[in-house]
Amino acid sequence: xxxxxxxxxxxxxxxxxxxxxxxxxxxxxxxxxxxxxxxxxxxxxxxxxxxxxxxxxxxxxxxxxxxxxxxxxxxxxxxxxxxxxxxxxxxxxxxxxxxxxxxxxxxxxxxxxxxxxxxxxxxxxxxxxxxxxxxxxxxxxx
Numbered sequence: 001x002x003x004x005x006x007x008x009x010x011x012x013x014x015x016x017x018x019x020x021x022x023x024x025x026x027x028x029x030x031x032x033x034x035x036x037x038x039x040x041x042x043x044x045x046x047x048x049x050x051x052x053x054x055x056x057x058x059x060x061x062x063x064x065x066x067x068x069x070x071x072x073x074x075x076x077x078x079x080x081x082x083x084x085x086x087x088x089x090x091x092x093x094x095x096x097x098x099x100x101x102x103x104x105x106x107x108x109x110x111x112x113x114x115x116x117x118x119x120x121x122x123x124x125x126x127x128x129x130x131x132x133x134x135x136x137x138x139x140x141x142x
Contacts, residue, residue: 012121013039013049014114018057033057050117054110065121067113074120076113079106090116090130097126101133 018036026032040049040062051058053068066072078089081104088099088109101112112133119129 010047012118013047014118015049015051015055015058015061015063016111016114017052017055037061048121050114050121052110052114065117067110067117069110074113074117076109079109081106092120092126097130099130099133101136102138103133103136 015036018033023029023032026035036057037060048065049061049063050065050067051061051063051072053066053070053072055068065074067074067076069076073092075091076088076099077091078087080087084104085100085102086104086106086109090097090099090113099109099112101108103112116126116129120126
C-alpha cells in the first residue's frame with residue numbers, strides 16, 4: 001500500500017471492514033492491519049479519513065468521521081431484505097433517512113453507508129445520494 005500512497009495522495013480515505021480475506025501480499029493478518037494503519041500516518045494533512053465503527057481492528061485509527069450500526073456520525077439500522085431490494089435507515093445529525101437499493105444483502109448496507117460518508121464529504125446532498133441508490137443499475141446476475 002505504500003507504493004499506492006506514494007503515487008496518489010487521496011482527498012478521502014474510507015476504511016470498510018478490515019478482513020483476513022484481503023491478505024494477498026501479506027504474511028500475517030497483523031501485517032495487513034498494520035499496513036492499513038500506516039495509511040493514516042502517511043496521509044497528507046488535508047486527507048479526510050472515514051472509519052468503520054463496527055470494526056474492532058480500527059479502534060485506534062484516527063479518523064475524522066465514523067459510520068456503523070452502533071455509532072458514528074452516520075448510523076445504519078432497521079435493515080430489511082426482499083427478493084428485489086434492501087431497505088434500511090440511515091441516521092445523520094439526528095435526522096433519519098430511508099434507504100432503498102436494489103443491492104441485495106444486509107452485509108452491503110455497511111459498505112453503502114461508508115460510501116455515503118464519502119459522498120457527503122464531497123459535498124453531495126443526502127437526497128441526491130439516496131435517489132442514486134434507488135436507481136442504481138446493477139450488472140446482470142447481481
